[in-house]
Amino acid sequence: MNYAIVKSIIGRVLHFEAAFMMLPCVTAVIYKEESGWSFFFTALVCVLLGSLLTRKAPKNSVFYVKEGFVSVALSWIVLSIMGSIPFLVGGVITNPIDALFETVSGFTTTGASILTDVEILPKCMLMWRSFTHWIGGMGVLVFLLSFMHAHGSGSHMNLMKAESPGPSVSKLKPTVQSTAKVLYMIYIFLTFLEIILLLLGGMPLFDTLTTSFGTAGTGGFGIKNDSLGGYSPYIQVVVTVFMILFGINFSAFFLILCKKFTQAFRMEEVRCYLGIILATTVFITFNIRNLYGSFGEALRHAAFQVGSIITTTGYATTDFNTWPEVSRTILVLLMFVGACAGSTGGGIKVSRFVILIKTIKKELHTLLHPRSVRKLKMDGHTLEHEVVRATNVFLIAYVLVFAFSVFLIGFDNFDMITNFTAVASTLNNIGPGLELVGPTQNFSIFSNGAKLVLTFDMLAGRLELFPMLLLFVRDTWKRY
Structure with missing residues (x-):
């Protein structure tokens, strides 16, 4: 292990976190909130620690x-430990484990909360909660890659592979640094576009920024206790569209920017992703139509919740915990599917399920025709054995981590649906689950030990x- 380089990277991350904390500081100044000083204090600590870690070049x-x-x-x-300090110093959250849970939930874009009443929080705290989603959505290391110089051959790609979601990572531009810049340009543009559209819908600026x-980041921290339920249908439709957009592989947006429209719309993962959303939205709409005043209202809520769950955003416009069992089951299944690889969404990823289905079809074909040679292809390209192997290993590890987590939090003696969906929502970075962790509930019911498991x-x-x-x-920890 090259400890010097690891320390250097952590130090740079702390410097960036200090800069990120200026936004809640400015928010506190605008709204004249005393708790804003907790962010300034934490930023100074980040700068100090970051300087100590980067003072010597590796x-x-x-x-x-x-x-x-x-x-x-x-x-x-x-990043999460330092990000939790303002909550503690500002007196908003008194339990360190709760503060860590809330912060990790923000940076990982999960949106699960231990707070029972978010509307009493100072504006600067609400801004920080939502901004952590935006920071963590694309990845803080991807942001760092836009500025840092490589430490040896392949260092940028090794960082991007570790942080970027999906079974494989490819360069959109000749260098990883330029790829990171392109990703953030797309990310910033889409964020800015949503802000404009929400403002046009009459949403207040503060609400617009936090919601965007x-x-x-496909996060889901709301600034209202009813999430987005109290906003107008126009606002909810705009958010629905952008949740789905941010769940698409950013490579598709890059291809569109390069005017390669045919290639973009031929991406199998994107087509499957959109197909799943369309099919489940139609089914749930018909299943819940009697619960709402009109078919249009049922469609709006169904589309919003399908988009929110499959992209692992976690916003809510209604209490879907009261929906018929088949609709709730579909939402739980969508928790595992997740969004596209290379997006800001969580979950197992649509691409992995596409690869898995292709692998099963190939195995069935081999059983019928043992002498045949059949290669797996995706988007017209042959899938490398390494990608298929990595997908299978990931699913095995996922099942083991999931099962062990359900077992550990079971000691809190809550019902199985609560425990199962609590792990599903945290491991897939969604936010709300069902029953005691449903959209109108929170995660404060769990013990400190269970919260640490869910934080992991x-x-x-x-x-x-x-x-x-x-x-x-x-x-891992052996020195060279």
Whole structure:
């Protein structure tokens, strides 16, 4: 392990976090809130610690996959710990584990909360909660890659692979640094476009910013106790559209920018993703139509919740915990499917399910025709064996982590649906589950031990499991 480079990266992340905290500081000044000083204090601590970690340039430029994964995992842990300090210092949350849970939920774009009444929070705290979604949506290390110089061959790609969601990571431009810049340009443009459309709908500026940050990062922290239920149908429709857009693989947007429209719309994952949304929305609409005043209202709520769950955003316009069992079941299944690879969404990812289905079809064909040779293809390209192997290993690790987490939080003696959907919502970075953790409830019911398990699940889910799991492997920490 090259500890010097890992320390250097963590130090740079702390410097960026200090800069990010200026937004809630400005918010506190605008609204004349005393609790804003907690962000200024924390920013100073971040600058100090970051300077201590980066004061010496690494002598050894060796930077392998191991350094990439460990740097990302530790950076997210440190980012979350420091990000939780304003909640504690400002007196908004008194329990350190609760503060950590809330912050991790923000950065991992989960949206699960331990707060029972968010409307009493100062504006600067609400801004920070939502802004953590935007920071974590594309990835803080991806943002860092836009500015930092490489530490040896392949260092940028090793960092991007560790933080970017999906079974494989490819460059949109000749260098990883330029790819990171393109990703953030698309991210910022879509965020800005949503802000404009929400303002045109009469939404207040503060509400617009926090809602757009949550939508862009597919996070889900609301600034109202009823999430987005109290806003106009126009606002809800705009948010629905942008949740779905941010769940699409950003490579498709890049292809559209390059005027390669045919290639963009031929992406199998994107077509499957949109097909799933369309099919489940239609089914749920007909299933819940009697619960609402009109078919149009039922369609709006169905489309919103399908978009919110499959993209793992977690916003709500209605209490879907009261929907018929088949509709609730569909939403739980969508929790696992998730959005596209290369998007800001969580979950297992549509691409992995596409690869899995193709693998099953190939295996069935081989059983019928043992001598045949059949290659797996996606978007017209042959799938490398390494991608298929990695997908299978990921699913095995996912099932094991999921099962063990359900077992551990079971000691709190809540019902199975609550425990199962609590783990599903945190490991898939969604937010609300069912029953005691439904859209009108929160996660404050769990013990500190269970919250730590769910906090780990949020981090593991956002970082695709392996960066977090590697921290528990002894060989990871061996020096070169």
